[in-house]
Amino acid sequence: MRQRVCHAGLGVLLALQGCAFEEWSMQGSPTFPIEPHVFYPQYTAVNGQIAAGAATGTGRVLEQPVAFPHFTHATTLGMDCQYCHSDARKSIHSGVPSTQVCMNCHSVVKQAADADVPSPEIAKVIEAHTSGTPLVWKKVHDLPDYVNFAHSRHVNAGVHCTECHGQVQLQGQKETVKVKPSHEGAEGGHATAVDAEIVKNVMIREPTLQMGWCLNCHATHPSIETNYGERANARRAELKDCWTCHK
Numbered sequence: 149m150r151q152r153v154c155h156a157g158l159g160v161l162l163a164l165q166g167c168a169f170e171e172w173s174m175q176g177s178p179t180f181p182i183e184p185h186v187f188y189p190q191y192t193a194v195n196g197q198i199a200a201g202a203a204t205g206t207g208r209v210l211e212q213p214v215a216f217p218h219f220t221h222a223t224t225l226g227m228d229c230q231y232c233h234s235d236a237r238k239s240i241h242s243g244v245p246s247t248q249v250c251m252n253c254h255s256v257v258k259q260a261a262d263a264d265v266p267s268p269e270i271a272k273v274i275e276a277h278t279s280g281t282p283l284v285w286k287k288v289h290d291l292p293d294y295v296n297f298a299h300s301r302h303v304n305a306g307v308h309c310t311e312c313h314g315q316v317q318l319q320g321q322k323e324t325v326k327v328k329p330s331h332e333g334a335e336g337g338h339a340t341a342v343d344a345e346i347v348k349n350v351m352i353r354e355p356t357l358q359m360g361w362c363l364n365c366h367a368t369h370p371s372i373e374t375n376y377g378e379r380a381n382a383r384r385a386e387l388k389d390c391w392t393c394h395k
Contacts, residue, residue: 213276231249251274306371
């Protein structure tokens, strides 16, 4: 039996080597384009996206199409994360809300800073919804393709969003700053700076999301004890298996 297993393993190895040789021999062929697979050891931003392992902190914020204040929605108004990210409990992905989800509220709520002028950020959402053009958000929590992470498994197990995404409900707080108007003041004098509200830290990554960070959670999270009882230790062993996340 052991000999047959060894022979089978050798066969697989040779097949893989043959496949690698075949791919190598066809490089440059127009009928067999090979995409480069570059490894970024420093986990730097690539095309605006944050690769795995980059805990951005307050010093690295991606420019988003709308300065969405999570603080206003999740903390001030107390909205549940899953109202906007409704796919999180039923899908691999958490989902990004369509502009229709935004307009469920903003068709009547705080469309304007005064009677005639729409709030600049909300105006962007209204324009996108009216034109049928989706807002293109940049991913901040972006895992490599070789990692299989299912939001639904974690949400339904009792893992809270903030445990992986950090204190998102505190991001996007408004800050009052002094802004000088672009026009000159009367009689050639300089215009006086006025107060203006800006939204700070629209979306930053706090946890690293690296493998060791995930494994530590798999080994210690209290939901395992709650959900599996006497089988908790066996389940923790399963969660350390490579196949759990790298399918």
